Amino acid sequence: MDRTNMNTATDRQVESHPWAPFVPENARVIVLGAFPPGRHRWSMEFYYPNPQNDFWRIMGLLFFGDKDALYDSRTRTFRLDDIKQLLTVKGIAMADTAAEAVRLRNNASDKYLQPVRPLDLVAVLARMPNCRAMGTTGERAAGILAKITGTEVPPIGQPLMVDALPAIWRLPSSSRAYPLALDKKAAVYHRFFESAGVELL
Numbered sequence: 001m002d003r004t005n006m007n008t009a010t011d012r013q014v015e016s017h018p019w020a021p022f023v024p025e026n027a028r029v030i031v032l033g034a035f036p037p038g039r040h041r042w043s044m045e046f047y048y049p050n051p052q053n054d055f056w057r058i059m060g061l062l063f064f065g066d067k068d069a070l071y072d073s074r075t076r077t078f079r080l081d082d083i084k085q086l087l088t089v090k091g092i093a094m095a096d097t098a099a100e101a102v103r104l105r106n107n108a109s110d111k112y113l114q115p116v117r118p119l120d121l122v123a124v125l126a127r128m129p130n131c132r133a134m135g136t137t138g139e140r141a142a143g144i145l146a147k148i149t150g151t152e153v154p155p156i157g158q159p160l161m162v163d164a165l166p167a168i169w170r171l172p173s174s175s176r177a178y179p180l181a182l183d184k185k186a187a188v189y190h191r192f193f194e195s196a197g198v199e200l201l
Contacts, residue, residue, distance in 0.1 A: 012102045014116050019046065021095035021119070022087060027128045029196040030093040030166075034140040035101045035113055043077035046084075047094045048174065051076055054182055055137065055174035056083065061186045062193065063090070065201050090198050093128060095119055097136065097144035113140060118148050131166045132196040133159070135189075138173035157188045159195065167195065 018036060033047065033055075041050040048055035051071070056078050060069035063086060070079050070086070087094065100117040125131060136142040142153045151168060154160035159167040169192045172178060172185040193200055 012104065014100050014102055017096060017099050017101075021093060021124050021127075022047070022084070023093045023095075023124065023127045024088045024091055026091040026130065027093040028091040028130055028198055029133045029135065029193060030095060030124070030128065030131060031171075032119070032134060032136045032141050032145060033096045034138060034144060035096050035098045035115070038103070044080045046078075046080055047096070049078070051078070052176060053174050054176060054185070057182060058174055058186045058189050059083075059086065061183070062190055062200050067182065090193075091130070092193075092198065093124070093131070095124055097141045097148065111140070115144050118144060121145075121148050125166070133167045133169055133192060134165075135169040135171045135192045137171050138175065138178070139170075142170040157191060169195075 015035075036042070036047070037050050043049055043051045056070045057067040060067045060071070063069075070083055072079055086092075097119050098113070098115040098117070099119050100115075102114040102116055103112060104114055105112040134145065136145050145168065146153045149162065149165060149168070151160060151162055154168060154170050156170050156172055159169050161167055171192060172180050172188055174185065190200060
């Protein structure tokens with residue numbers, strides 16, 4: 001797997017990822033985004049911190065039958081303790097495919113994200129001997145993972161089976177900009193988790 005710099009650095013500021021991969025001891029799957037949005041969009045210090053992103057609403061539907069199960073409308077933030085407990089109990093790891101990146105524009109769009117250094121996937125998977133599947137949450141993350149692993153980007157919802165690697169899934173983006181209804185996104189995520197033996201609702 002390629003762990004070298006992915007692009008030539010620009011004169012813009014290189015940002016380092018703010019969080020280490022979250023890897024429960026019994027992790028069976030890993031969910032991989034591209035890179036966090038700018039800090040001004042965070043409602044918590046953890047993956048998918050933007051309240052306008054529906055990742056944790058998808059997880060609420062799948063594991064609690066309620067899209068708002070992991071969201072506190074009073075404080076307009078996600079319930080981080082509940083999120084970490086869910087991930088730990090279900091064996092779901094979280095990381096992003098870029099360890100360092102440059103934002104070509106001052107927004108949260110993955111389209112204008114330039115990866116500089118990729119995730120050390122070899123090191124992360126070494127901590128996950130029971131990992132059966134890797135799922136990327138969007139086109140940019142899927143492309144970065146394909147470059148890291150030397151594979152092709154699979155169609156959405158269809159696993160790519162590669163020797164010596166967990167199955168690679170491309171999941172629908174959890175961004176509201178991606179034109180697919182929440183329940184239809186959740187259905188693809190359901191198949192991903194189910195394929196790895198993660199117990200759902």
